[in-house]
Amino acid sequence: MTYTRRPSPQTIAVLRALAELPDRWRYGYDLCTQLGVRAGTMYPILMRLADRGLLDTDWETDPGPGRPPRHLYRLTAAGREFAAAHQPVPEPAPRAMRRSRLQPGSAS
Amino acid sequence: MILLMLAAVAAAALLVSAHRRGGDLPERIAVAATHRLPPDRRTWGHALVAELAAISGRGQRWRFAAAVLRIAAFPPAHRPATARATAVVAAVLTLAATLAAVRVVPTLSVFVATLGLLTSGYATVVAWRRQQLPTGRAQLVVAATTVAGVLAAVGAVVAIAAIHPTATRDQTHVFSVVLAAALCGYLIAGLSSAPASGAAHATVLAAVAASLAVGASTVLLPAQAVSAPISPIIAAATLATTLGVGAATGNRAAATRTGLLTAVLSTPIHFAAGLIMARYSHPAVLTNPYDIAAYPHSGYPDVASYLLSDTIAGNIVSLVITPVAMSAIVVVTAAVAPRLHS
Numbered sequence: 165m166t167y168t169r170r171p172s173p174q175t176i177a178v179l180r181a182l183a184e185l186p187d188r189w190r191y192g193y194d195l196c197t198q199l200g201v202r203a204g205t206m207y208p209i210l211m212r213l214a215d216r217g218l219l220d221t222d223w224e225t226d227p228g229p230g231r232p233p234r235h236l237y238r239l240t241a242a243g244r245e246f247a248a249a250h251q252p253v254p255e256p257a258p259r260a261m262r263r264s265r266l267q268p269g270s271a272s
Numbered sequence: 273m274i275l276l277m278l279a280a281v282a283a284a285a286l287l288v289s290a291h292r293r294g295g296d297l298p299e300r301i302a303v304a305a306t307h308r309l310p311p312d313r314r315t316w317g318h319a320l321v322a323e324l325a326a327i328s329g330r331g332q333r334w335r336f337a338a339a340v341l342r343i344a345a346f347p348p349a350h351r352p353a354t355a356r357a358t359a360v361v362a363a364v365l366t367l368a369a370t371l372a373a374v375r376v377v378p379t380l381s382v383f384v385a386t387l388g389l390l391t392s393g394y395a396t397v398v399a400w401r402r403q404q405l406p407t408g409r410a411q412l413v414v415a416a417t418t419v420a421g422v423l424a425a426v427g428a429v430v431a432i433a434a435i436h437p438t439a440t441r442d443q444t445h446v447f448s449v450v451l452a453a454a455l456c457g458y459l460i461a462g463l464s465s466a467p468a469s470g471a472a473h474a475t476v477l478a479a480v481a482a483s484l485a486v487g488a489s490t491v492l493l494p495a496q497a498v499s500a501p502i503s504p505i506i507a508a509a510t511l512a513t514t515l516g517v518g519a520a521t522g523n524r525a526a527a528t529r530t531g532l533l534t535a536v537l538s539t540p541i542h543f544a545a546g547l548i549m550a551r552y553s554h555p556a557v558l559t560n561p562y563d564i565a566a567y568p569h570s571g572y573p574d575v576a577s578y579l580l581s582d583t584i585a586g587n588i589v590s591l592v593i594t595p596v597a598m599s600a601i602v603v604v605t606a607a608v609a610p611r612l613h614s
Contacts, residue, residue: 193323193336203323204339208348211316215350221319234326235319 175209179247182239189236218243298337305344310401313347349400358399362392377433379440386452410476417480417537418462422455424544439580454591461536475517475530482509483538490545502597510534510598518609527609531602539594550583
């Protein structure tokens with residue numbers, strides 16, 4: 165399996181959320197509410213991760229009465245490695261800080 | 273207006289269906305949308321519907337249903353490169369066709385560009401969704417009839433534009449865009465209504481035979497008999513296939529499918545045959561008092577262009593309103609026809 169393109173910030177956020185407790189199965193909608201990512205963005209990310217073998221999926225075995233079993237997600241071993249290898253990009257320095265660095269005599 | 277009416281009818285049908293089955297509207301929307309997912313994404317469709325069942329807030333349920341609609345329309349591509357390549361090739365072909373139209377039939381350049389863009393978009397969506405192309409015999413017959421009908425319609429318009437350019441002049445571009453959108457709609461409807469391999473061969477053949485009969489009748493019958501806004505020939509063919517299949521099978525769904533397929537296949541064929549007949553057998557003589565008064569101020573260089581322009585505009589309107597009228601005929605007939613099954 166090859167993965168040449170750097171994943172999007174949302175994908176990295178999903179990977180990190182899943183990597184926090186790697187053995188725990190998670191619901192898709194819970195990930196949406198935890199990360200503030202819309203379902204229309206979250207599920208395509210989960211689909212792509214599953215397509216690439218980075219995500220394990222399973223069905224709930226004991227759903228509540230009258231409810232269909234929900235889909236569950238957790239990272240595979242490859243997914244954990246991938247999550248560890250892709251840390252979020254650091255936020256760019258605030259503009260004021262950058263400006264102060266450019267001023268004469270501010271360099272240390 | 274027609275699209276708005278269709279959307280209102282679809283929304284009302286969903287509401288009634290949701291009320292009957294006990295689910296709410298977001299659930300019905302989600303279930304209907306997930307049926308449109310490619311086969312290899314159906315499991316994800318079940319996952320989305322199950323997830324919606326666990327969401328309680330009304331607003332959240334609606335937002336989730338909207339997300340399901342978006343995912344069903346544009347599910348992640350397994351091979352995005354193939355979809356991108358399809359989009360690029362289709363865009364290049366559209367550009368080439370538009371440039372050729374500008375040189376050869378300039379009055380049709382907007383029509384050609386619009387049709388190219390719409391069909392390019394459709395081809396890209398098919399590649400993106402990895403939709404299965406027709407493979408079964410029945411599917412191939414329907415696909416071939418659909419493509420042949422749409423190509424004949426385009427060819428008939430181009431043939432008129434080449435000889436009578438002013439007949440296809442469209443200063444507002446409204447008719448050009450409507451014609452392109454309608455033909456693309458027929459193409460999509462025909463290709464996506466092809467039944468699965470091995471299913472309903474007889475009913476498909478009935479629809480195809482009826483549409484070919486519509487084309488032959490349009491050519492053979494006098495123009496006055498076939499040039500109504502809603503063609504009596506298409507109405508008769510749609511009625512006959514719906515009634516025949518409903519009575520033979522006792523199956524309302526099969527009768528509805530066959531009737532709609534007949535309308536979808538036969539309307540572009542009727543459009544093309546009508547224009548070809550108008551092109552070759554139109555008496556370029558003004559008989560209507562209104563036309564006699566209006567022609568000198570119309571700016572058309574000859575009577576034939578004036579009359580052909582009128583015929584094309586009328587046929588475009590017919591192309592748009594026919595599916596609405598035929599749907600009504602099919603729904604009523606399919607409800608009655610199964611009772612004739614013994």
